[in-house]
Amino acid sequence: MKYTFAKRIQQLTGSPLRENAKKRQATSQVISFAYGYPSIEAFPMDTLQKISNRLYTQLDPESFLQYGATEGDPVLRRLIAKRLKTMSSIDTTTDPLIVSGSTQAIDLVIKTLCNEGDIVLCEAQTFSGAVNAIKSYGAVAQAVAFDFDSQSMDLVLLEEQLAQDEQHKIKLIYVIPTFQNPLGTSMPLEKRKALYDLACRYDVLILEDDPYGDLLYTGKAIPKIKSFDREGRVIYTGSFSKILAPSTRLGFIAAADPLMEKFGLVKQTADSHTNFYWQVMLAEFMQHYEFDAHVEQLKMLYKKQAMTMLRELATCPSELLTYITPTGGYFICCQLSEKVDPSRFYAYLETHGLAVIHGDIMSVSGVGYETYFRLNFTKPTIEEIVKGCAILTKALYQASRINQRIG
Numbered sequence: 009m010k011y012t013f014a015k016r017i018q019q020l021t022g023s024p025l026r027e028n029a030k031k032r033q034a035t036s037q038v039i040s041f042a043y044g045y046p047s048i049e050a051f052p053m054d055t056l057q058k059i060s061n062r063l064y065t066q067l068d069p070e071s072f073l074q075y076g077a078t079e080g081d082p083v084l085r086r087l088i089a090k091r092l093k094t095m096s097s098i099d100t101t102t103d104p105l106i107v108s109g110s111t112q113a114i115d116l117v118i119k120t121l122c123n124e125g126d127i128v129l130c131e132a133q134t135f136s137g138a139v140n141a142i143k144s145y146g147a148v149a150q151a152v153a154f155d156f157d158s159q160s161m162d163l164v165l166l167e168e169q170l171a172q173d174e175q176h177k178i179k180l181i182y183v184i185p186t187f188q189n190p191l192g193t194s195m196p197l198e199k200r201k202a203l204y205d206l207a208c209r210y211d212v213l214i215l216e217d218d219p220y221g222d223l224l225y226t227g228k229a230i231p232k233i234k235s236f237d238r239e240g241r242v243i244y245t246g247s248f249s250k251i252l253a254p255s256t257r258l259g260f261i262a263a264a265d266p267l268m269e270k271f272g273l274v275k276q277t278a279d280s281h282t283n284f285y286w287q288v289m290l291a292e293f294m295q296h297y298e299f300d301a302h303v304e305q306l307k308m309l310y311k312k313q314a315m316t317m318l319r320e321l322a323t324c325p326s327e328l329l330t331y332i333t334p335t336g337g338y339f340i341c342c343q344l345s346e347k348v349d350p351s352r353f354y355a356y357l358e359t360h361g362l363a364v365i366h367g368d369i370m371s372v373s374g375v376g377y378e379t380y381f382r383l384n385f386t387k388p389t390i391e392e393i394v395k396g397c398a399i400l401t402k403a404l405y406q407a408s409r410i411n412q413r414i415g
């Protein structure tokens with residue numbers, strides 16, 4: 009049988025992250041700094057067990073086992089709206105739409121707004137899931153170079169691309185302003201405002217993807233772009249994958265009413281609604297079990313892990329490796345200097361059992377970023393962080409073009 013697949017999926021390649029994850033599961037010897045997974049210590053097992061018992065013994069099964077509203081559990085939606093208001097000064101006229109992770113949020117936004125051939129501007133190094141979602145609808149992910157000095161998409165280049173778009177093909181600017189994936193950077197407030205002003209001037213929407221936003225370890229939180237959105241131009245998405253558990257598949261979208269209405273319609277055809285068991289679990293957690301105190305605990309855990317990784321990286325010779333110090337989130341992005349041979353470096357990591365994410369995987373173009381790699385510090389234990397960084401340091405020396413004998 010010869011199968012003919014839709015044109016829109018022809019550019020899709022399976023997520024290299026998911027493919028690698030399958031392989032890695034078979035080889036337990038590997039220390040993984042690769043995937044954006046939470047620590048297993050981060051799962052609030054006792055609380056979840058108590059809430060789950062309460063659901064089965066005290067709640068009406070209709071509330072969590074029956075079909076429900078596409079928009080999600082009204083109680084949870086209200087709680088998220090309140091949390092957005094108090095923690096991020098984000099006002100919503102319609103309570104957020106509950107979706108199956110930020111992954112579905114991005115998918116629904118692209119499906120709702122982009123025709124084939126439309127363009128979505130993205131930071132040149134970005135979340136591969138978003139790039140795949142864009143491609144899956146025949147839209148084009150177009151890179152805007154990143155300005156590392158200002159920790160922002162290069163806004164001069166962004167404006168050039170917007171100004172050249174005479175046919176109005178650019179529909180959206182997709183950004184991860186806070187604790188970017190893979191870069192770990194946070195866009196300063198003046199850049200966020202300038203980006204917003206450009207979007208207004210050139211009449212495009214912004215998709216602000218913020219799954220890591222709660223996880224600030226040092227300094228002050230920077231206002232979300234959505235918090236100063238006067239025109240309903242910013243679609244804001246959040247997730248509970250990184251602060252509760254990824255398997256809950258709980259995320260949300262906050263946007264202007266006309267957009268929310270369409271996202272709801274499009275979601276109906278995707279999955280009717282997001283899993284109500286987990287929606288009610290989370291609503292109960294937020295109402296009765298101090299969810300924010302749980303997030304504070306996570307921040308302490310992850311800050312310690314981030315500090316350990318940074319301390320270990322600080323011992324690497326700076327003429328071979330540089331890295332961006334994040335103020336929150338899940339990742340540290342490193343760059344090999346021209347004195348290191350990338351293929352020898354990655355080959356050493358592979359044979360000595362340290363998994364990292366190669367820069368090409370987390371880029372729009374898929375090539376040209378081999379000197380960059382992403383490290384995750386939330387999943388490995390402190391002991392693994394120390395061991396893994398020792399392997400990384402050795403790999404640097406082994407792959408060094410300047411002095412083969414060091415190390």
Ligand SMILES: Cc1ncc(COP(=O)(O)O)c(C=O)c1O
Pocket residue numbers: 044108109110111112135137184189217219246247248249254258259
């Ligand atoms: C920037 C970014 N957006 C979205 C997602 C998807 O998250 P979720 O588990 O909520 O689907 C991820 C996951 O790693 C991410 O890093």
